[in-house]
Amino acid sequence: MATYEYGRIATLARELERAGVPPEVSARILEGGEAILRRSKPQVKTEWLRQAMQRMDALLDEETRHAIREACACCLAGERGKQSKAIGKRGGSLAERVAAANAATLVFGHSVTLEEDGRVLVRFAPEGLDHYRCACLALPKEPMSLTYCYCCGGHVKHHLQNALGCALKAEVLTSALASVGKQPCTFRFSLVE
Numbered sequence: 724m725a726t727y728e729y730g731r732i733a734t735l736a737r738e739l740e741r742a743g744v745p746p747e748v749s750a751r752i753l754e755g756g757e758a759i760l761r762r763s764k765p766q767v768k769t770e771w772l773r774q775a776m777q778r779m780d781a782l783l784d785e786e787t788r789h790a791i792r793e794a795c796a797c798c799l800a801g802e803r804g805k806q807s808k809a810i811g812k813r814g815g816s817l818a819e820r821v822a823a824a825n826a827a828t829l830v831f832g833h834s835v836t837l838e839e840d841g842r843v844l845v846r847f848a849p850e851g852l853d854h855y856r857c858a859c860l861a862l863p864k865e866p867m868s869l870t871y872c873y874c875c876g877g878h879v880k881h882h883l884q885n886a887l888g889c890a891l892k893a894e895v896l897t898s899a900l901a902s903v904g905k906q907p908c909t910f911r912f913s914l915v916e
Contacts (some may be wrong), residue, residue, distance in 0.1 A: 725750075725757045729768060731795075731859075732756040735775070738794040742787060752778045765861035772860065773900075776868040788870050793877030793893060803830045807882035817841075817887065824886045831879060833907070843887070845879050847908040855899040855907045867900040876910050883912055890915035 727733040739749040759771050779788045810823040825835040832847035876893035892913045897906040
């Protein structure tokens with residue numbers, strides 16, 4: 724089995740295996756990943772991941788690839804974990820918990836809002852800015868599949884589930900990577916019955 728020095732690729736490889744993706748399919752997705760090093764230029768890392776997401780999109784169904792990317796989420800503990808668990812422990816209505824999550828900007832970014840239909844919208848930055856950046860990668864030269872951004876979706880989902888006390892389904896609406904810096908990262912979460 725290949726080894727991957729760059730952590731984001733090593734994590735992807737681990738989660739492909741955990742999801743039961745056949746080794747020959749994983750090898751196609753991870754092709755060339757062993758050449759990407761921690762010291763590789765940010766743009767090289769981004770371009771490899773952009774192409775890997777294209778391969779994932781072609782080789783795996785949507786549900787599988789979203790689950791794999793959500794499982795790649797980082798920053799699930801520490802201060803973010805403490806804040807989201809504290810919101811959950813305080814309790815309250817869904818609206819009260821969403822308001823508390825909105826105040827916890829370290830965890831959820833710019834805003835957390837409860838939509839009229841009961842879904843929860845999370846924005847990492849306000850709309851209307853001239854340019855947006857990704858907290859994880861250098862912006863690509865061409866749009867990246869939203870598949871990549873389910874990693875951040877998994878991060879937010881983890882903390883939001885702790886805060887709201889219920890299971891959620893993530894949907895990535897827009898991202899800085901997919902729009903090459905023209906749109907903010909925006910996620911919608913539906914309550915799972």
